[in-house]
Amino acid sequence: MRKLKEIILNLTVWLCAMFTVSVLASIVGFIFIKGIKLIKPSFLFSDYSANGSGGILPMIVATLYTIFLAVLIATPIGVLAAVYLKEYAKQGKIVKIIRFATESLAGIPSIVYGLFGGIFFVVVLGFNYSILSGALTVSIIILPFIIRTTEESLKTVPINYREASLGLGATRFQTLYKVVLPSAVPGILSGLILSIGRVVGESAAILLTAGTVAQMPHGIFDSARTLTVHAYLVTKEKGNIEEAAAIGIVLIVIILILNSLAKLISKKINKANY
Known part of the structure; x- marks a missing residue:
């Protein structure tokens, strides 16, 4: 009976895994089949044209601007906040409230963030529709x-590391940035990878803060259109599924490249530590 249960459990796990992989493969395959014929140098490296003969280079640049700026803003704030909550804050009601607020923020729809960013960053702070407004809004989301x-990640660092460092005469701060944080880097980078995916996939918040200008941005204070916003507008206004699918392929490639770079950095940091 016990062996039968194990067989059923293993079969269920394999079926779930196969279902997940098949769904992913079908989605990616559909996108590639629909859009691969449009992936040409003229489509990737030329300026946008309203008559449909142009490319998506301004959208690619705007997307990269938004990704790097949002990660640059959110990473130090998020990491330092986590370090304070785990290493310095006295565990009690206040910390529980902060954690609850953090978890609640993760579940708020992006359109709400977009409305907030449109009011606060665009109007109140006077950044207008710009990459900066979009990046600040998305940084709050991630x-x-x-x-x-x-x-x-900090919780996974063994307590022995901290005790050994303190026992050798290191201060608490030295232990944190020389022992604890380097050991937690792989987990932190995993969070950044998930964050990059969230930034790339945002459209509602970007639409209400960065605008829809399809010209090459010359700085973070220019209004711009990201790839996801462009895919949405192309589908809505033109009904061009092929072009939207081609944009989807570009987004997938960008995510794969950025994720690979993050993993490469993580491996190098691990080798340097050990």
Whole structure:
């Protein structure tokens, strides 16, 4: 009877895994089949044209601007907040409230963040529709992910590391940035990878803060259109599924490249530590 249960459990796990992989393969395959014929140098490296003969280079640049700026803003704030919650804050009601607020922020729809960013960053602070407004808004969206993943990564560092460092005469701060944080880097980078995926996939928040200008941005104060916003507008206004699918392929490639770079950095840091 016990062996039968194990067989059923293993079969269920394999079926779930196969179902997940098949769904992913079908989605990616559909996108590639629909859009691969449009992936040409003229499509990737030329300026946008309203008549449909142009490319998506301004959208690629705007997307990269948004990704790097949002990660640059949210990472230090999220990591430092997680370090404070795990290493310095006295565990009690206040910390529980902060954690609850962080988890609640992670579940708020992105359109709500977009409305907030449109009012606060665009109007109140006077940044207008710009990449900066969009990046600041998206940085708030990814902040809970970075805080939670960093905090969980810090929890996985063995207590022996801290005790050994303190026993050798290191201060608490030296132990933190020389022992604890380097050991937690792989988990922190995993959170950044998830955050990058969230930034790339945002459209509602970006639409209400960065605008829809399809011209090449010359700085972070220019209004711009990201790839996801462009895919949405192309589908809505033109009904061009092929072009939207081609944009989806570009997004997938960008995510794969950025994720590979993050993993490469993580491996090099691990080798340097050990």
